[in-house]
Amino acid sequence: MVYQHIGELYELYLLGALDREDSAPIQEHVKQGCPRCLEELREAALSVYLLCQAVRPVRPGPQHKTQLLRRLRKK
Amino acid sequence: MAEVSTADGLSIRIAERDASALGELYDALAPGLMGLLLRILGERSEAEQVLDEVFVQLWDRAPAAGSDRTSVTARLVVMARAAAVERLRAHRAPASAAAVRNDANLLLRASSAWLPKPEEITALDERRELLKRIIRQLSGTQRQALELAVFEGYTEIELAEKLGEPLGKVRTELRASMRFLRHRVRAVLGTWSTSI
Numbered sequence: 001m002v003y004q005h006i007g008e009l010y011e012l013y014l015l016g017a018l019d020r021e022d023s024a025p026i027q028e029h030v031k032q033g034c035p036r037c038l039e040e041l042r043e044a045a046l047s048v049y050l051l052c053q054a055v056r057p058v059r060p061g062p063q064h065k066t067q068l069l070r071r072l073r074k075k
Numbered sequence: 076m077a078e079v080s081t082a083d084g085l086s087i088r089i090a091e092r093d094a095s096a097l098g099e100l101y102d103a104l105a106p107g108l109m110g111l112l113l114r115i116l117g118e119r120s121e122a123e124q125v126l127d128e129v130f131v132q133l134w135d136r137a138p139a140a141g142s143d144r145t146s147v148t149a150r151l152v153v154m155a156r157a158a159a160v161e162r163l164r165a166h167r168a169p170a171s172a173a174a175v176r177n178d179a180n181l182l183l184r185a186s187s188a189w190l191p192k193p194e195e196i197t198a199l200d201e202r203r204e205l206l207k208r209i210i211r212q213l214s215g216t217q218r219q220a221l222e223l224a225v226f227e228g229y230t231e232i233e234l235a236e237k238l239g240e241p242l243g244k245v246r247t248e249l250r251a252s253m254r255f256l257r258h259r260v261r262a263v264l265g266t267w268s269t270s271i
Contacts, residue, residue, distance in 0.1 A: 008253075008254060012231070013179075014153070014182070015179070015225060016160060017228075017230050018230065018231065019231065027181070037189075041189035042191055042195075043257060045149060045189060045190055045191050046191050046196075046260050047256045047260055048179075049149050049152050049153070049196065050199060050210075050256070051221065051256075053152075053203065054207065054210060055110040055111050055114045057106035057109070057110045058106060058109045058110045058113050059105075059106050060105050060106070061123060064105075064126070064127075065098065068101070068127055068131075069094050069098055069101075072130075073094050075134070075135075
């Protein structure tokens with residue numbers, strides 16, 4: 001898969017929406033740590049973040065935070 | 076969900092095992108994350124379990140991640156979505172649960188250098204309403220496919236089966252939506268580059 005083609009797929013890669021045939025070469029390419037890839041991934045992550053914001057905020061249960069912090073303090 | 080202006084400071088304190096800093100971060104980000112998790116999982120108790128998981132993971136990995144200059148908000152959103160979608164996929168196809176994978180999670184375990192910077196998330200949050208309008212510019216079928224991929228964790232192949240459409244058509248539509256979104260985000264954030 002040529003680089004330009006891979007670069008177009010980063011959003012779907014981050015969403016886990018690609019099949020193995022498309023995701024495996026990306027995984028291999030990303031491992032090489034090229035700076036251009038990191039930039040493209042960062043841009044893709046912005047789009048993924050934006051898509052994840054299309055929801056209404058909901059407060060967790062009143063005890064949730066207390067229980068979480070208690071659990072962390074015991075670690 | 077707004078990027079907390081003190082997120083970097085909180086991350087450093089969290090890396091130093093300050094649980095009250097994690098509490099402050101929780102106050103700022105938990106409602107947005109809970110909204111996302113509930114949208115994906117549909118069940119409040121399960122959403123709270125995943126919310127727990129991601130904050131515990133953040134806590135456990137904080138000493139290693141404390142010095143990197145990436146957005147803690149983006150990190151939590153990516154982690155929360157990945158964990159919830161993994162669960163949803165395992166519910167949908169329990170027999171193949173072992174094969175359930177999430178590329179973003181795998182990538183995060185290896186490195187977080189690709190995560191957005193705090194200032195990028197702040198800029199995005201400041202233009203949230205404009206960006207929401209951009210999503211609404213997509214066609215109904217593009218939005219439906221995107222929602223199934225983002226909130227229900229469908230792969231392109233699964234989407235084609237679910238929608239009863241040819242795989243080639245689904246791929247073309249989905250990839251075109253993502254290109255559209257990426258270019259609009261670039262335009263809104265003023266980050267057009269020569270690679271476009």
